[in-house]
Amino acid sequence: xxxxxxxxxxxxxxxxxxxxxxxxxxxxxxxxxxxxxxxxxxxxxxxxxxxxxxxxxxxxxxxxxxxxxxxxxxxxxxxxxxxxxxxxxxxxxxxxxxxxxxxxxxxxxxxxxxxxxxxxxxxxxxxxxxxxxxxxxxxxxxxxxxxxxxxxxxxxxxxxxxxxxxxxxxxxxxxxxxxxxxxxxxxxxxxxxxxxxxxxxxxxxxxxxxxxxxxxxxxxxxxxxxxxxxxxxxxxxxxxxxxxxxxxxxxxxxxxxxxxxxxxxxxxxxxxxxxxxxxxxxxxxxxxxxxxxxxxxxxxxxxxxxxxxxxxxxxxxxxxxxxxxxxxxxxxxxxxxxxxxxxxxxxxxxxxxxxxxxxxxxxxxxxxxxxxxxxxxxxxxxxxxxxxxxxxxxxxxxxxxxxxxxxxxxxxxxxxxxxxxxxxxxxxxxxxxxxxxxxxxxxxxx
Numbered sequence: 001x002x003x004x005x006x007x008x009x010x011x012x013x014x015x016x017x018x019x020x021x022x023x024x025x026x027x028x029x030x031x032x033x034x035x036x037x038x039x040x041x042x043x044x045x046x047x048x049x050x051x052x053x054x055x056x057x058x059x060x061x062x063x064x065x066x067x068x069x070x071x072x073x074x075x076x077x078x079x080x081x082x083x084x085x086x087x088x089x090x091x092x093x094x095x096x097x098x099x100x101x102x103x104x105x106x107x108x109x110x111x112x113x114x115x116x117x118x119x120x121x122x123x124x125x126x127x128x129x130x131x132x133x134x135x136x137x138x139x140x141x142x143x144x145x146x147x148x149x150x151x152x153x154x155x156x157x158x159x160x161x162x163x164x165x166x167x168x169x170x171x172x173x174x175x176x177x178x179x180x181x182x183x184x185x186x187x188x189x190x191x192x193x194x195x196x197x198x199x200x201x202x203x204x205x206x207x208x209x210x211x212x213x214x215x216x217x218x219x220x221x222x223x224x225x226x227x228x229x230x231x232x233x234x235x236x237x238x239x240x241x242x243x244x245x246x247x248x249x250x251x252x253x254x255x256x257x258x259x260x261x262x263x264x265x266x267x268x269x270x271x272x273x274x275x276x277x278x279x280x281x282x283x284x285x286x287x288x289x290x291x292x293x294x295x296x297x298x299x300x301x302x303x304x305x306x307x308x309x310x311x312x313x314x315x316x317x318x319x320x321x322x323x324x325x326x327x328x329x330x331x332x333x334x335x336x337x338x339x340x341x342x343x344x345x346x347x348x349x350x351x352x353x354x355x356x357x358x359x360x361x362x363x364x365x366x367x368x369x370x371x372x373x374x375x376x377x378x379x380x381x382x383x384x385x386x387x388x389x390x391x392x393x394x395x396x397x398x399x400x401x402x403x404x405x406x407x408x409x410x411x412x413x414x415x416x417x418x419x420x421x422x423x424x425x426x427x428x429x430x431x432x433x434x435x436x437x438x439x440x441x442x443x444x445x446x
Contacts, residue, residue, distance in 0.1 A: 005030035008062045015058070024050050029078070038063065038071045041078040048075050107177050109167075112290070113160035119286050121279030124154060127270040131158045134241060135165040143236060144267025146244040150396055152310030153272045155245040159211050162243050166209055176203070177211040184217075184224040191223075200227075204234045209241045215264065216246045216253050219399060220414045225257040232263040242267070247396060254399040254410045275311065280304035283314055293322045299337045306341045317344060351394045351441055353405045359440060360387040372407045386434065388413050389420035394441055 013021050028051070029041045040059070042048050051059075052075050060073050115135075120128045127147055134145050145162075147155040163175045178186075190199035203210070218225055235242060249271075250256065250264040275283060281304045288295045295303075299321065307313045320340040325332045361368055364383040371384055384406060391402045392413075403413040423430040 002030060004063065004066050007066055008059065011062055012055070012058065016055070024055065036071055038073045040073070040075050042075060043078060045077055048077055051075050107179070107182070109160045109163045109175070109177055111164070113157045114164050115161045117286070117290065118154065118157055118161060119275075119279060119283045121275050121282070123273040123275050123279060124158075127155075127158060127272050130268050130270050131162050131243070132165070134243070135162040136169070142268060143239060144242045144244075146246065146250065146264055146267065146269045147272060148246050148249055148269060149272035150247060150274075150310065152312035153274065154311055155272055156213055158272075159213060159243045159245050162241075163209060163211050166241075173208045174206055175209040175211065176207045177213075179213045180215045180218050183212065183228070184221055187224055187227055200231070203231050204238075207235065207240065209243075210235060211243045213245045214247070215244050215250075216248045218256070218260075219253045220255040220411070222255075222257065225260045229257060229260040229263055232260075236263070236266070248398060252398055255414070274308070277304055280307070280314060283311060284318055287315060287318050288322075291318070291322065293318075293332075295321070295332060296334075298334055299332055302334060302337050303341065307344065313344065317341060320344070353391045353395060353397060353402065356387055356390045356394065356441070357405075359437065360390070363437065374407075385416035385420050386437070388416040389434070390437060390441065392417050393438075 009025060012025055016025065024047060027043050027047060031039045031041055033039060040051070042051060056073070056075065063073065064070050115128070115132055118128060130142070130145050131147070134142055147158055149155045160177060163177050166173050167175055187196075187199060190196045218228070232242065244264055246253065249269070250261045253261075281300055284295065284300050284303055288300075295318070303314065303317045303321070307317045317337075317340060320343065321332055321337055324330075324336060324340060330336060357368060357371060360383050361371055364379070366380060366383060370380050371387060373380065375381075388402055388406060388408075391397060391405070392399070395402075397405075399410040399413050403410040406413065408416075420430070420434070424434060
């Protein structure tokens with residue numbers, strides 16, 4: 001019967017598309033029981049249903065033609081022990097195409113964060129070239145790149161573009177994209193659950209490309225910094241590729257371990273500056289094309305001239321204009337753009353530490369002197385800690401500057417911020433108070 005089945009498969013291969021033959025017919029194994037019934041064994045229910053619906057009668061007629069008989073034919077899912085050594089591979093379903101590709105680890109990479117969607121200008125051309133060179137592997141000596149810019153300038157886009165490019169060109173590479181905060185939390189959980197060895201092995205043995213975002217938040221986290229320094233040593237010695245992103249230069253990150261700082265600075269460091277007018281126009285044109293909308297030239301130029309803060313603000317303006325036009329059923333014109341920009345006018349750069357101080361003093365009915373004093377009264381300590389927390393959240397000021405603004409060391413500022421973050425998780429009253437203050441800052445009511 002095996003010889004007949006071999007001929008049947010050869011015939012079927014001529015009548016069935018090759019991909020269908022390989023997927024549904026090739027895994028079948030023929031077995032004849034004691035009553036001369038023919039049983040085709042398949043790996044799973046999906047294959048059984050597919051063969052029964054599309055190929056049963058074709059197989060049955062071919063067997064009848066070759067054998068000169070009309071035996072009873074059944075399709076069954078293989079289970080139990082294989083009927084013979086010849087059919088011992090019944091249970092080995094053929095792998096689907098690309099089943100051996102390694103998937104991303106950590107956070108998912110955004111599909112639109114590619115080099116093709118990145119607008120290159122004088123503010124970021126070096127960062128773009130360095131990232132593309134590292135992703136392409138054209139410079140064997142360049143395995144590490146640190147991207148530095150304020151929030152919303154495109155460093156995460158470039159970082160993920162490296163990951164997307166590597167996965168498209170080298171599918172077997174193991175790319176791990178994660179934020180520094182997630183990395184720190186994962187490490188803490190590993191210590192708590194006594195799984196630190198598995199944590200180390202995961203990064204050291206199963207990671208070819210590490211994309212680590214927002215490393216500046218590691219300031220003051222000594223244990224995380226030590227483990228990360230050891231990890232970077234292992235990866236760099238193995239020739240792995242590493243991309244860092246940060247809002248500050250490594251030397252400006254507060255309470256950063258010297259060993260970790262040296263690892264962060266051992267490769268290229270590239271800053272990304274705010275885009276100029278021409279680059280902002282090109283960004284809007286690129287984004288509008290990707291989103292399938294058409295902005296009049298005067299609207300594009302108006303948005304580019306008014307939204308100066310960062311790329312995210314440009315995106316917000318574009319989304320606001322197109323959404324308002326769609327929802328209200330009105331054309332995109334200059335008047336519509338002006339109404340959107342008016343709502344975006346409360347730019348983050350207007351929120352300073354001094355603004356936050358005045359708002360907190362007014363809210364808690366205390367003086368600026370009380371806020372800056374060395375007093376440990378809770379009526380002064382809590383507002384002071386909240387003001388430091390808001391300064392960290394709403395400004396780009398480093399911890400040293402925040403500490404100095406409140407007549408404190410940066411370590412005290414870090415402690416105050418951590419204290420508020422802890423209370424936000426535990427105390428409803430603190431959450432409500434922070435939400436109220438954040439709302440006023442977001443709405444420009446200060």
